[in-house]
Amino acid sequence: MAHAGRLSMEDLLDLLEEQDRLRRHDLETIRRLSSELDRLKERLAQYEPEVAGDPAPTKPPPKSSVSYSLAGEEKRRRGRHRKKKSPGRRPTELKLAEAERYENVVPDGWKLEDCVLARERCVWRLQEGRAIRIGYRIYRAPGMEEPSIPGVPRRCEYGIEILVVLAYLVYVIGISLHKACAVLGFFCQLPLSRSQADALLRQLAQHWEAEFETLCDLLVHAAIVYTDETGWKVGQDGCSLWAFVTEQLRLLRFGCRKDGETLESILPSARFHGILVSDDAAVYDRYANAQKCWAHLLRKIIRLAMLYPRRRKYQRFRDELLQLYYDAKRCAADHRLGEQGRRSRVADLEGRLAALCLKYGAKEAADQSPPEREFANLVKELADLLVAEQLFTFVLEPKVEATNNVTERQLRNPALERKAGRTSKTPTGAQRRSVIVSILETLRANLPTFTFASVVQEVRGWMENGVSLLDKMWEAAVKSDPALAHNTS
Numbered sequence: 001m002a003h004a005g006r007l008s009m010e011d012l013l014d015l016l017e018e019q020d021r022l023r024r025h026d027l028e029t030i031r032r033l034s035s036e037l038d039r040l041k042e043r044l045a046q047y048e049p050e051v052a053g054d055p056a057p058t059k060p061p062p063k064s065s066v067s068y069s070l071a072g073e074e075k076r077r078r079g080r081h082r083k084k085k086s087p088g089r090r091p092t093e094l095k096l097a098e099a100e101r102y103e104n105v106v107p108d109g110w111k112l113e114d115c116v117l118a119r120e121r122c123v124w125r126l127q128e129g130r131a132i133r134i135g136y137r138i139y140r141a142p143g144m145e146e147p148s149i150p151g152v153p154r155r156c157e158y159g160i161e162i163l164v165v166l167a168y169l170v171y172v173i174g175i176s177l178h179k180a181c182a183v184l185g186f187f188c189q190l191p192l193s194r195s196q197a198d199a200l201l202r203q204l205a206q207h208w209e210a211e212f213e214t215l216c217d218l219l220v221h222a223a224i225v226y227t228d229e230t231g232w233k234v235g236q237d238g239c240s241l242w243a244f245v246t247e248q249l250r251l252l253r254f255g256c257r258k259d260g261e262t263l264e265s266i267l268p269s270a271r272f273h274g275i276l277v278s279d280d281a282a283v284y285d286r287y288a289n290a291q292k293c294w295a296h297l298l299r300k301i302i303r304l305a306m307l308y309p310r311r312r313k314y315q316r317f318r319d320e321l322l323q324l325y326y327d328a329k330r331c332a333a334d335h336r337l338g339e340q341g342r343r344s345r346v347a348d349l350e351g352r353l354a355a356l357c358l359k360y361g362a363k364e365a366a367d368q369s370p371p372e373r374e375f376a377n378l379v380k381e382l383a384d385l386l387v388a389e390q391l392f393t394f395v396l397e398p399k400v401e402a403t404n405n406v407t408e409r410q411l412r413n414p415a416l417e418r419k420a421g422r423t424s425k426t427p428t429g430a431q432r433r434s435v436i437v438s439i440l441e442t443l444r445a446n447l448p449t450f451t452f453a454s455v456v457q458e459v460r461g462w463m464e465n466g467v468s469l470l471d472k473m474w475e476a477a478v479k480s481d482p483a484l485a486h487n488t489s
Contacts, residue, residue, distance in 0.1 A: 095122035095157075099135035105149055107141045115139035118146040124190060125151075125159040131190035151460045153207050156200075160463065161456045162190065163204045166197055167436045168452075174417045205432040211462075212435045214470040215251055215442060220267060221477060221484055222246040224400055226277045227267075227284075228407035229258055230415050233423040234430050241414055242266065243407045248473065250410065250441035255430030259283065275393060277404045280381060291393040292385050294325055295403040300378050308371050317360050317375075321382075324352055329402065332395045339396075346392045353391070357383045410441065442470070 099122055106112050118140040125134050140146040151160050162184075169180040177197045184190040219225065225246055232241040232254055240258040244251040244266065256262045260283055267276070269286045276287040279296045301321060305314040331337065331345040357379050368376065385391050394400040417423065424430035443458060444450040446469060462468040478484050 092120060092122060095133070096120060096135045098122070099133045101132075102135040102137060105136050105138045105147055107139070107144060107147045110139075110141045112139060115141050121149065121157070123149060123152050123157050123159060124162060126161045126165070126188060126190075129188060131162070131184070131188045148463075150464065151456075153203060153463070156203055158200055160459055161452075163200050163207075164455055164459060165452065166192075166200055167204055167440065168455075170197075170201065171433055171437050172413070172440060174413055174420075174422060176422065201436065202432060205435040208435050208439045211439055211468050211470045214468070214474050215249055215438060216266070218470065218473055218477065219244055219246065219249055219251050220271050221274075221481075222249065223274045224277065224397075225267065225272070225274055226401070226404045226407045228279065228404050228411060230411045230418070232414070232418060232430075234427055235425055241411065241418075243410045245407045245410055248442070248446055250438055250445055252410070252414070252434055252437050252441070254414075254433045254437075255424050255427055260286070275397065275400055277401060279404065280385065288388075289393075290390045291400050291402070292390045293402075293404045294391075295405060297378070297382065298322065298325065300374070304371055304375055304378075311371070313360065314371075314375065317356070317379075320356055324349065324356070325402070328392060328395055332398055332402070335398070342396050346395050349392055349395065350386060353382065353386055357386070 104112060106115055116139065118138045121136045121138065123134055123136060124131055136149050138146050138149070148154060152158075153160060153163070156163075165184065166180055169175055169183060170177060175183070177194045181192045181194055181197050184192055223246075225244055227242065227244050229240050229242045232239050234255040239255050242253045242256055242258070242262070244253075251266070253262075253266065263283055263286075272287070273289070275289050275291055276284060277291045277293065278284045278287075279293045284290065298321065301314065301318045304311075305318045308314055328349050331342070331349070337345065361376075361379050361383070382391075394402040424433060440455075443455055447454050447458060458469065474484075
């Protein structure tokens, strides 16, 4: 600009002097603010010593679980190492004094006068919807062991009906232990603490451990097994909940890992010769005799068609795939078809699906958009399952369902509990939940009516006869195939 004659040399010198003055003023301001900042840090250091170190900014620390309430401060003042004094175990004499009535327990086939009193026990029972205490006088025949109290597990002061109600409230309804105790106290007048309820659930799981093992053995030899999984937590560790469903069995494994090793421990591929109905997760690839869930596949294309309504290709593919699925369902439900007729229909369906995949098969392209990439993966997935012959097994075997929705319904309540944070705290708690929920849901699938009375009657029969419903199933399976007796895990 100076060469162009717009500014004179004097004007340029004045401009440089002004900029130099402003620079000196800014430096003075910076020095003044720096000294003021140092002075403030010195004064603040006596209240917050960590400020003196001037640490580099980091992400905020995790939230502390320490309670800053008045009750928390009083607890800290009392001392962390002082244990709460236990009131101790109440003597049996005091419990018997509170009993509403007494009953004698005599061995079968013996008279009271021919036996001797072995001991006395006081047990809480539920009768007509109310909790009462009953004093039992247990008599032993000469040279024989003392009989057990009907409907009462060994070394337990509560009847099996109370344990069943508690397990149903906590693991089926999904309420907390504290609320379950409150429900029993309000409706049944049963005084029960949270620690007592926890101990009762632990006893019930131990009582049903043998039935749970039998259930696992029965599952391996089932003809059709439906499976699915969802997320779960044990403490703060993420894990899975795996559900296995047959016509008569329900097995739920809480707190396990979703991997091949876990699946092999539950359903060994070398011993399981039935049909596995599942989604297309890689962990199920070891089972050749399978039916992949159509619901999982159809959801993918329905989602794409709804999210991208302007892409007519997705709409057309969805309509043609749904029509093919409906035709397959009609073939599966047609009882007039024999084995050869079903194979002919399957060949026709496979040909239609192969033509559909070939028609809409996307070309490989690195610059595909996300929906196009998702659509291409779906078409490839259908083509791979078609080659593996795992899409129309339900047409060949009419008893097989086309989806694993039965297991998704089984996982619905646990998934809601997981969202509410009511998961397992320890691996032991997860195993306990697995045993109790599996037995209760298996009873639901087999009893004509799943009610409190029917469940208690069934479970009491197990205790009195020594043979459970699952034992009868195993005996029937061994009778039909004696080789099973030598192939148990």
